[in-house]
Amino acid sequence: MHYLSTRGDTRGLSFVDSLLTGLAPDGGLLIPEQIPAVGDEIDSLRGLDFVAFAKRVLPLFADDIETSTLHTLIDNAYGTFASPDVIEIRELCDVAVVELFHGPTLAFKDVALQLLGQLFAHVLAQRGERLNILGATSGDTGSAAIAGVRGQDNVDIFILYPNHRVSRLQELQMTTVPDSNVHCVAVEGSFDDCQNLMKETFGDLAFKQQYQLGAVNSVNWARIMAQVIYYGWVSLRGVTPVSFCVPTGNFGNVFAGYFAKWMGFPIDSLIVATNDNDILARFFNDGTYARGSVHHTLTPAMDIQIASNFERYLYFLLNKDTDKLKALMQEFAATGSTQLAQISYGDDFLATAVDRDATLEAIRSVHAQSGYVLDPHTAVGVAAARRLAGSVAGPLYCMATAHPAKFPEAVAAALPEVSATHPALDALVGMSERKQVIPADIKAVKAVITKGLARA
Numbered sequence: 001m002h003y004l005s006t007r008g009d010t011r012g013l014s015f016v017d018s019l020l021t022g023l024a025p026d027g028g029l030l031i032p033e034q035i036p037a038v039g040d041e042i043d044s045l046r047g048l049d050f051v052a053f054a055k056r057v058l059p060l061f062a063d064d065i066e067t068s069t070l071h072t073l074i075d076n077a078y079g080t081f082a083s084p085d086v087i088e089i090r091e092l093c094d095v096a097v098v099e100l101f102h103g104p105t106l107a108f109k110d111v112a113l114q115l116l117g118q119l120f121a122h123v124l125a126q127r128g129e130r131l132n133i134l135g136a137t138s139g140d141t142g143s144a145a146i147a148g149v150r151g152q153d154n155v156d157i158f159i160l161y162p163n164h165r166v167s168r169l170q171e172l173q174m175t176t177v178p179d180s181n182v183h184c185v186a187v188e189g190s191f192d193d194c195q196n197l198m199k200e201t202f203g204d205l206a207f208k209q210q211y212q213l214g215a216v217n218s219v220n221w222a223r224i225m226a227q228v229i230y231y232g233w234v235s236l237r238g239v240t241p242v243s244f245c246v247p248t249g250n251f252g253n254v255f256a257g258y259f260a261k262w263m264g265f266p267i268d269s270l271i272v273a274t275n276d277n278d279i280l281a282r283f284f285n286d287g288t289y290a291r292g293s294v295h296h297t298l299t300p301a302m303d304i305q306i307a308s309n310f311e312r313y314l315y316f317l318l319n320k321d322t323d324k325l326k327a328l329m330q331e332f333a334a335t336g337s338t339q340l341a342q343i344s345y346g347d348d349f350l351a352t353a354v355d356r357d358a359t360l361e362a363i364r365s366v367h368a369q370s371g372y373v374l375d376p377h378t379a380v381g382v383a384a385a386r387r388l389a390g391s392v393a394g395p396l397y398c399m400a401t402a403h404p405a406k407f408p409e410a411v412a413a414a415l416p417e418v419s420a421t422h423p424a425l426d427a428l429v430g431m432s433e434r435k436q437v438i439p440a441d442i443k444a445v446k447a448v449i450t451k452g453l454a455r456a
């Protein structure tokens, strides 16, 4: 299996190379040259547990890692989950939710980042290399990435987050991790500042090379690959085809569902559920892809205007015409909008935007009907699923992307009488913390990295 960039100038990478590369040097996102098909094997994949299923499908993508080694890495990654099944499905009143949040940080990002941590450890040890991860987070990605690589010898991780602007619980999930390879960096600025500082640091190619910087955000193909697994697995549970509703921010999770469909898993439609940051809902409804300003909502993990993984979808939408895609991304970067109305995207996706009231109402009504407490992100999905259920085929599964205890304020806004808690989060309160506070300045970021690495 070889990987190429959506912008066409980077080609022929092995899986391991693509794992370490993150964003392609030409600015595009890496994608497999061919979609591995599972058609003939589908029947033999039915009825497997999640881990056994992952062991059958992941080798199709990671074919330059020895299969028995890959199996061990998969066991290690999913052995950290609190549920022996890794992923649990609950049939509630009128909806079925797929609980993806039983990993160490209680968000779906653990499913991919636990595996990524294992892959990094193996590949770096084998090559005798080091990697220094630089990431920016508005909350969930930072803690899940830290949980994936904490304590590893060949990796240091630097996470930038906006000081005082992530929730206290999310901050504690990062700053209480005692391992010396973890560096939490609170930036005096916004999340956008953090992301820009990260991009600027990666953009200094000499610095990037000298300090072996790598990325863990969902531009890394391995994250999408790991997410493809649960779509395939759920799709083979029973009646087929199935449809999914996915609370969407960076388009990484729902894109994995689209990819699973093209591999041949029996998936009908994917519902893209957004909050008030509705750029994707507008695109799927009228073909305009236009950036707005970021709204702060009850669902901060989805407060995103530019969904980086959307480029991977556009690549397929444009029939893999990398020149056309490059021109389109340039137009979008220059003007903040582009028109794609003339392109037919078939019926793979449906989309709708869910506002604050509808989110709270979904939390309330599911609780009233079944006693189950939704996290606000999942609630956005449930509200969208109820709106569009009549337009999709088969059983409709809502992806539950976080445990409600991660977002107690939103839960309290809907259900004042309920307090959402989780022992893993309660245990963080009062633990000692480590963080550095820096100004929103690239020199300060580089100094944190050089000093942090000098410790060894």
Ligand SMILES: *Cc1c(COP(=O)(O)O)cnc(C)c1O
Pocket (backbone or CB within 6 Å): 107, 108, 109, 140, 141, 218, 247, 248, 249, 250, 251, 252, 253, 254, 301, 302, 377, 378, 401, 402
């Ligand atoms: C990251 C995240 C999302 C958005 O997922 P994307 O892959 O960025 O679309 C949704 N819900 C929660 C809880 C998340 O942490």
